[in-house]
Amino acid sequence: xxxxxxxxxxxxxxxxxxxxxxxxxxxxxxxxxxxxxxxxxxxxxxxxxxxxxxxxxxxxxxxxxxxxxxxxxxxxxxxxxxxxxxxxxxxxxxxxxxxxxxxxxxxxxxxxxxxxxxxxxxxxxxxxxxxxxxxxxxxxxxxxxxxxxxxxxxxxxxxxxxxxxxxxxxxxxxx
Amino acid sequence: xxxxxxxxxxxxxxxxxxxxxxxxxxxxxxxxxxxxxxxxxxxxxxxxxxxxxxxxxxxxxxxxxxxxxxxxxxxxxxxxxxxxxxxxxxxxxxxxxxxxxxxxxxxxxxxxxxxxxxxxxxxxxxxxxxxxxxxxxxxxxxxxxxxxxxxxxxxxxxxxxxxxxxxxxxxxxxx
Numbered sequence: 001x002x003x004x005x006x007x008x009x010x011x012x013x014x015x016x017x018x019x020x021x022x023x024x025x026x027x028x029x030x031x032x033x034x035x036x037x038x039x040x041x042x043x044x045x046x047x048x049x050x051x052x053x054x055x056x057x058x059x060x061x062x063x064x065x066x067x068x069x070x071x072x073x074x075x076x077x078x079x080x081x082x083x084x085x086x087x088x089x090x091x092x093x094x095x096x097x098x099x100x101x102x103x104x105x106x107x108x109x110x111x112x113x114x115x116x117x118x119x120x121x122x123x124x125x126x127x128x129x130x131x132x133x134x135x136x137x138x139x140x141x142x143x144x145x146x147x148x149x150x151x152x153x154x155x156x157x158x159x160x161x162x163x164x165x166x167x168x169x170x171x172x173x174x175x
Numbered sequence: 176x177x178x179x180x181x182x183x184x185x186x187x188x189x190x191x192x193x194x195x196x197x198x199x200x201x202x203x204x205x206x207x208x209x210x211x212x213x214x215x216x217x218x219x220x221x222x223x224x225x226x227x228x229x230x231x232x233x234x235x236x237x238x239x240x241x242x243x244x245x246x247x248x249x250x251x252x253x254x255x256x257x258x259x260x261x262x263x264x265x266x267x268x269x270x271x272x273x274x275x276x277x278x279x280x281x282x283x284x285x286x287x288x289x290x291x292x293x294x295x296x297x298x299x300x301x302x303x304x305x306x307x308x309x310x311x312x313x314x315x316x317x318x319x320x321x322x323x324x325x326x327x328x329x330x331x332x333x334x335x336x337x338x339x340x341x342x343x344x345x346x347x348x349x350x
Contacts, residue, residue: 004238004260004298029261035247037212038254038264041240045261063179065216072210079213081256085179086220089204089213123179 007045009053018054019161022046026165030172039173040066040142041081043165047146048083057150058158062125066134067091067098068142068175077102080142088122096120101131102140107159111152128153132162134170141175182220184228193229194336197221201340205347214348215241215317216256218340222321223258232325233333237300241309242266242273243317243350252277255317263297271295276306277315282334286327303328307337309345316350 007025009018029042048064065082070090072078077091077098094103096118101108108131113119116129126147134142144162148154182200184193204217223239240257245265247253252266252273269278271293276283283306288294291304301322309317319337323329 004262004300007261025261029264033264035245035253035264037243037256041254041256042261042264045257045259049260068212070210078210079216081212081216082220083258084220085224086182086200086204086217087179089208089210089217125179 007042007049009050011053013053015054015058015157018050019157019165022050023161023165023168026168030168034172034174036068036142036173036175037081039169040068043169044081044083047144047165051146057128057148057153060149060153061146062149063087063123063145063147065145066142067102067145069140077143082145084147085123088120091120097129097131098143098145101133101143101145105133105135105140107132107163109154109156109159123147125149127151130154130158130162132159132166134166136170136175141170144169182217182224184225186228188228190229190233190332193225194332194339197225198336198339198343201343205343209347209349211243211317211348211350212256214344215243218344219256219258222319222340226321232303232323232328235324235328236321237324238262238298238320238322240320241317242277242320244315252318257320259322260298263295266295272304272306273318273320276308276318280308280310280315282307282338284329284331284334298322300324302326305329305333305337307334307341309341309350311345311350316345319344 044065051058051061063084066080067077068080070078110129128148132144219240226233226236238259241255242252243255245251245253285304303323307319
């Protein structure tokens, strides 16, 4: 039985420990379950609640979730499961941080979203962002998107951990 | 452009006003967009953030989201978009508050989950719950599920408003 305690993160953990718990819990949750909506919904919960237990800047994470390929339009992403406030429904490939991450298949680590060409301001409170593509058979099937209300919210440690999570989700979900 | 401000709820609104804003924003979000994952993800955000701005008991809402029919197993629900901590992945029709709501197609207004036969304790903090079925062509396609960490979290006003929301989502989403 899955239990909410799985996304209870102790105060005082290091970033390394929080990501280790996120990956460990996500691995357990996807074991025997390949439904992408179900798995991404729980993964968004783990990321959002886990990162917000950390000191600044990650305590200021204000959105964590997923965009996936829109089955009705192969040139755009559509909103998937997330935690945080209401979000843009569709994003064209190549547009904004999410669209560039999806198109280039390269993680976008954005210290200051105001300086990112074509940034889509779903939430004016967001100051920095990370987008990590989820790749299956060489094709972007989804992206992890996390926003932070502080500048420089994310670093190479976040990138490495989230790329591991993206690999796990690519292997374990039927999109 | 959808904006996070759509799920910013002023402090001091009445329950009636908060539900009116939830329904109004949800109507705007589903206009021209029938993707159920996208629409339920934003609806979960509206419910969760809207209700938590209200006084006790609704400020103690600790989970708001959806379960949908599992396409791999017609006798069970599978986790959809939600906001809150990690949740049970699948629930058999007829089991617990969600399963009974799905099977009977009748809203379950549960003052004290401990007294509900067969309650599934995904989160031990939850004290009360409401489950509202989403019906298309006479069949349950999904349920709205909201948990509260106080007893008697929900009343007939919540039920009426959430049944309106369920009707809206049934009309506006392709499940």
